[in-house]
Amino acid sequence: MTPTLSIRGLSKTFQGQRALIDVDLDVEPGEIRALVGENGCGKSTLIKILAGFHQPDGGKVAVAGVPMVLGDASAADAAGLRFVHQDLGLVASLDTIDNLALGHGYTLGRDRRIHWKREARSARAALSALGYHLDVRKPVGGLSISERTAVAIARALSPHRSEPTMLVLDEPTANLPAAEADRLFALVRTVRERGVAVLFVSHHFDEVFAVADAVTVLRDGRLVDTRPVQGLSERNLVELVVGRALESHSVDPAAVATAEVALEVRELSGAIVHDLNIDLHAGEVVGVAGITGSGREELAGMLFGGLARSGTVRVCAEVVPPQRPDRSIAAGMGLVPAERHANAAFLSASLRENVTMVDLRRNIVAGLLRRKRESSDTRLWLDRLSVKPTQPEAVMSALSGGNQQKVVLARWLRQQPRVLVLDDPTQGVDIGAKTEIHALIDAAASQGTAVLVLSSDHEELARLCHRVLVLRSGAVVDEIRSPALSAGHLTASTIGNLQAS
Amino acid sequence: MNASTPAVAQEPVLSLEEDAAAEKGTRKLRVRGLGLDRFSGLYVWAGLIVLFGIWMPELFLTSSNARIIAGDEAITAILALGLVIPLAAGVFDLSIAATMGFAAVLVTWYQSHGHNPFVGVVLAILAGTLVGVINGFVVVKLRVDSFIATLGMSSVLAAGAYWVTNGQQIVTGISPDFVKFGTAQWFDIPVPVYYMVVLGGLLWLFLEFRPGGRYLYAVGGNPQAARLAGVRVDRIVWGSMVASATIAGFAGVVLAAKLGTGNPTSGPAYLLPAFSAVFLGATQIKAGRMNVLGTLIAIYLLATGIKGLQLAGAPVFLNDLFNGLALILAVALSARSKRKV
Numbered sequence: 001m002t003p004t005l006s007i008r009g010l011s012k013t014f015q016g017q018r019a020l021i022d023v024d025l026d027v028e029p030g031e032i033r034a035l036v037g038e039n040g041c042g043k044s045t046l047i048k049i050l051a052g053f054h055q056p057d058g059g060k061v062a063v064a065g066v067p068m069v070l071g072d073a074s075a076a077d078a079a080g081l082r083f084v085h086q087d088l089g090l091v092a093s094l095d096t097i098d099n100l101a102l103g104h105g106y107t108l109g110r111d112r113r114i115h116w117k118r119e120a121r122s123a124r125a126a127l128s129a130l131g132y133h134l135d136v137r138k139p140v141g142g143l144s145i146s147e148r149t150a151v152a153i154a155r156a157l158s159p160h161r162s163e164p165t166m167l168v169l170d171e172p173t174a175n176l177p178a179a180e181a182d183r184l185f186a187l188v189r190t191v192r193e194r195g196v197a198v199l200f201v202s203h204h205f206d207e208v209f210a211v212a213d214a215v216t217v218l219r220d221g222r223l224v225d226t227r228p229v230q231g232l233s234e235r236n237l238v239e240l241v242v243g244r245a246l247e248s249h250s251v252d253p254a255a256v257a258t259a260e261v262a263l264e265v266r267e268l269s270g271a272i273v274h275d276l277n278i279d280l281h282a283g284e285v286v287g288v289a290g291i292t293g294s295g296r297e298e299l300a301g302m303l304f305g306g307l308a309r310s311g312t313v314r315v316c317a318e319v320v321p322p323q324r325p326d327r328s329i330a331a332g333m334g335l336v337p338a339e340r341h342a343n344a345a346f347l348s349a350s351l352r353e354n355v356t357m358v359d360l361r362r363n364i365v366a367g368l369l370r371r372k373r374e375s376s377d378t379r380l381w382l383d384r385l386s387v388k389p390t391q392p393e394a395v396m397s398a399l400s401g402g403n404q405q406k407v408v409l410a411r412w413l414r415q416q417p418r419v420l421v422l423d424d425p426t427q428g429v430d431i432g433a434k435t436e437i438h439a440l441i442d443a444a445a446s447q448g449t450a451v452l453v454l455s456s457d458h459e460e461l462a463r464l465c466h467r468v469l470v471l472r473s474g475a476v477v478d479e480i481r482s483p484a485l486s487a488g489h490l491t492a493s494t495i496g497n498l499q500a501s
Numbered sequence: 502m503n504a505s506t507p508a509v510a511q512e513p514v515l516s517l518e519e520d521a522a523a524e525k526g527t528r529k530l531r532v533r534g535l536g537l538d539r540f541s542g543l544y545v546w547a548g549l550i551v552l553f554g555i556w557m558p559e560l561f562l563t564s565s566n567a568r569i570i571a572g573d574e575a576i577t578a579i580l581a582l583g584l585v586i587p588l589a590a591g592v593f594d595l596s597i598a599a600t601m602g603f604a605a606v607l608v609t610w611y612q613s614h615g616h617n618p619f620v621g622v623v624l625a626i627l628a629g630t631l632v633g634v635i636n637g638f639v640v641v642k643l644r645v646d647s648f649i650a651t652l653g654m655s656s657v658l659a660a661g662a663y664w665v666t667n668g669q670q671i672v673t674g675i676s677p678d679f680v681k682f683g684t685a686q687w688f689d690i691p692v693p694v695y696y697m698v699v700l701g702g703l704l705w706l707f708l709e710f711r712p713g714g715r716y717l718y719a720v721g722g723n724p725q726a727a728r729l730a731g732v733r734v735d736r737i738v739w740g741s742m743v744a745s746a747t748i749a750g751f752a753g754v755v756l757a758a759k760l761g762t763g764n765p766t767s768g769p770a771y772l773l774p775a776f777s778a779v780f781l782g783a784t785q786i787k788a789g790r791m792n793v794l795g796t797l798i799a800i801y802l803l804a805t806g807i808k809g810l811q812l813a814g815a816p817v818f819l820n821d822l823f824n825g826l827a828l829i830l831a832v833a834l835s836a837r838s839k840r841k842v
Contacts, residue, residue: 306729326731335729343729346722349787357730359717360712368710411730 010059080165092141402433583748584636602768609763629750683758
């Protein structure tokens with residue numbers, strides 16, 4: 001039988017870094033194939049090449065035996081490859097009929113007008129074929145998440161330009177409650193029965209076992225193995241994903257256990273996180289691990305006051321009110337937030353303004369800000385963090401991602417905070433800058449700053465932390481301390497079902 | 502140009518973890534390119550003066566002409582300086598000209614009823630402050646977009662000015678001392694020019710050398726990042742609207758004194774020139790930022806161009822045409838420099 005998707009020797013390099021190395025992959029018609037791997041393993045690069053978003057350095061892709069032109073989104077569509085991404089790409093204020101039409105347009109009658117009854121009928125038919133019976137006139141924002149996913153899949157599978165041959169689902173269950181996920185799996189099986197192959201990207205290994213026929217593992221840009229799910233244990237899969245366990249960075253937890261408590265969190269609750277208690281000692285580096293939707297992403301904002309919360313947060317015994325970042329700063333807390341461009345960088349401002357923003361007072365003489373003092377103040381920190389260029393007047397947007405991140409870090413290290421919260425501190429940063437940022441975090445901790453690192457990068461957590469709290473569904477389910485701390489162990493614990501040894 | 506609602510960057514298609522690195526090569530051009538543009542307004546201004554000076558030296562190159570341009574534009578400049586403050590914070594104040602018109606009516610109406618003109622001055626300025634407080638409340642507390650809030654407010658104020666005056670110009674009972682406040686000359690230069698210079702100087706000091714100025718730009722640049730850097734964003738937004746409306750109140754007082762009348766329809770005509778000047782000014786001196794010196798250069802650049810063409814016999818509608826085109830051009834220029842980021 002001709003495979004639906006056949007990939008041979010696919011490679012891709014970004015800025016000298018090899019994202020995908022000589023990947024071969026076959027998916028049979030009607031097969032549900034899971035694609036798993038850690039962040040940065042090359043999953044998204046592979047999918048983006050299939051979608052025509054990236055031009056690969058080399059390699060061939062054939063769909064149902066027909067070679068496909070690469071680097072062209074319309075060619076991928078014509079070949080019947082259909083994609084549903086995590087955010088689904090629906091317009092919440094429009095109803096199902098309109099959202100379906102976003103993909104292929106309305107079917108017009110001979111009189112060039114939209115026949116709404118006919119549109120509604122075909123929309124209902126498309127969804128009932130997937131096992132969903134819903135009000136197609138209701139704005140999709142009012143539908144449940146699995147219903148919305150069904151609308152997105154129905155749109156992807158519409159045969160308007162070509163018959164769909166393969167459906168690629170990119171982490172479709174990231175925000176889905178368990179019961180809704182079950183409905184989605186039933187839907188995926190319905191799609192398979194039409195003879196459409198499904199490539200299913202997921203971080204949740206229990207889902208892989210629930211729905212997939214076979215699983216392909218990527219690690220560091222290489223295809224590690226493809227195994228049938230039958231006969232595979234979750235532990236085997238974790239080992240495949242993580243590879244060898246990495247030896248942890250040497251830290252001495254005994255030295256900090258007796259230090260004073262710098263951050264005390266009691267019964268912290270938010271949208272996902274509930275009743276969380278954390279004690280963070282001066283000089284301690286504590287990590288928080290957890291998959292998307294575990295509550296890890298909201299934790300930093302809640303602690304610092306960017307997001308609403310209930311519960312108590314104390315910095316060195318002083319209670320900090322919620323929703324007041326300024327009060328958190330005054331109490332000695334600092335936050336390097338995730339998504340630097342949205343939350344931290346002033347892109348059109350100078351490095352001087354970016355670094356000094358949190359505390360302008362120290363460069364005021366006789367009531368006025370002194371440019372020269374600010375410049376030398378900034379230069380000191382740019383030097384210390386080896387930001388390039390070391391020019392206080394350089395515009396933030398002209399810097400590379402790694403250097404921008406270091407500028408944001410400089411803003412907070414300059415404060416010598418008692419508590420420093422780092423949310424994904426090496427996001428979009430090259431490996432050299434990453435190493436430097438890690439060393440800076442070590443140095444801050446050794447000077448008595450209590451550091452909380454939230455990261456999806458488990459090697460990073462294993463490298464930096466004395467101990468790591470593992471979040472699942474908004475609660476701490478595990479705490480892994482230094483001797484037992486490894487990236488593999490963390491990955492296993494965040495995914496769940498595996499009892500940490 | 503940034504509206505007050507912080508837009509959340511949504512990646513519509515695929516998450517672009519690797520692509521951020523690929524983009525950085527294109528970013529580097531920016532610093533150098535704008536260095537040349539920074540003073541282009543001054544060159545154009547000088548060019549206009551030379552051009553009209555050669556064209557019609559006996560009409561254009563006279564000290565009285567220079568004085569007329571300086572004096573006529575001082576009120577627009579004061580209003581534009583007030584407008585710099587909210588726009589720097591990414592907030593619109595479309596009610597600024599209506600506030601000015603309302604204050605002008607109020608200060609003359611008060612005198613025409615036989616009251617002390619200087620109490621009237623204080624009341625008119627405070628009325629401006631009150632308008633700003635209400636604008637700020639609507640934007641910060643009721644979460645109405647500043648564009649809509651101040652558009653509505655300008656209509657309310659226009660109605661208020663009509664109500665106070667019954668639609669008539671107030672021409673009687675205006676104190677001669679009050680009129681001097683807008684028409685006196687020191688060293689042959691009309692007093693509004695001095696007001697403009699003093700206000701410009703104070704605002705420049707504030708924007709460049711006070712933390713408050715830095716916070717304004719931070720909120721205008723990235724409100725979410727400003728909040729997470731400890732800036733009280735709501736206060737800054739509210740304060741900027743109070744400041745602009747108060748300055749508009751002052752501008753209204755100067756306008757009434759200069760004209761010697763209270764005209765309920767005088768305000769709105771000042772809106773577009775003020776916006777044009779601030780946006781054009783943002784392409785000058787400190788490119789990409791609303792700033793004092795750039796705004797003043799833009800005001801006088803536009804005024805010189807318009808005056809020169811009027812002396813050459815161009816029709817009256819030229820004024821509106823020039824200001825409108827300048828506004829569009831200025832925003833297009835700043836959009837272009839933003840795209841380079």
